[in-house]
Ligand code: KG4
């Protein structure tokens with residue numbers, strides 16, 4: 001069934017808009033990142049984020065329509081991030097999606113942001129088949145899920161404290177790099193010697209699929225105090241190696257535990273080159289195929305929301321949108337229902 005779906009992402013500091021059609025694939029996507037705007041503050045300022053989403057959403061929507069040569073009249077549905085995320089930022093996307101869908105007399109669906117991330121590797125000519133294990137490593141979440149279909153998610157384990165991306169960001173901050181620090185830390189680590197300092201591998205042998213990253217960050221702080229920032233590259237490399245080893249080891253153990261031969265990696269940290277290299281290498285040795293999103297779809301984007309929304313809209317008939325809507329700043333992925 002062909003249905004053109006507009007996807008809108010506005011949960012945090014990126015405004016993403018995309019057009020996806022199950023028959024024709026991804027037709028266009030556009031993104032505006034607020035990173036430069038928040039940089040002065042060392043993190044995301046929610047009020048500024050909301051105001052910027054308001055400024056960007058309509059121009060980006062016009063842009064994807066123009067790029068794909070589509071018109072509003074051709075839209076069959078609208079998908080927007082309903083949560084989790086910043087309440088004010090979510091309300092901007094949800095409000096626009098609902099109003100536009102109402103005006104066009106078409107359905108609108110609220111998408112779970114992490115479902116979007118988790119399905120992002122499926123925006124591909126060679127998508128993984130279900131079932132698979134998903135490693136979700138974003139700025140706010142670190143989870144291992146067993147995925148047997150759209151909306152059929154079983155939580156295997158998650159972080160007990162900091163998310164992986166948060167650990168990268170906080171470590172980067174300790175090393176004097178900007179926000180968000182993940183990409184800068186990875187760049188610095190590539191010039192360092194990962195074997196010079198050995199950092200702990202928290203919960204590596206805990207026998208479950210849970211993670212903990214706050215101790216690792218504290219270990220980095222102690223090391224920075226002792227060694228000074230002249231050693232930042234070696235410390236960054238040691239941190240990255242420790243974090244990646246835990247993520248690789250637990251992900252592969254989760255595959256073995258679930259009898260899965262496919263592993264999907266999603267979320268911002270999935271862009272990390274060292275993690276990808278280690279994971280692909282170790283997984284191959286165990287006969288496991290690893291699937292990653294396109295690099296630009298690791299961090300927040302509209303394409304993943306359009307994709308997830310298109311799957312949900314296709315699964316059953318949805319009524320045309322009314323103007324009532326809610327957002328869910330906190331929302332547990334494992335509570336979703338199958339499509
Ligand atoms: O998935 P995402 O856009 O945000 C959430 O939905 O939370 O991921 C952002 C996170 C940030 O913590 C960022 O530092 C991290 O992903 N990140 C990276 C890399 N690129 C982004 N971490 C490590 N290496 C990277 N190359």
Ligand code: ZN
Nearest residue numbers: 117138299300
């Ligand atoms: Zn995200």
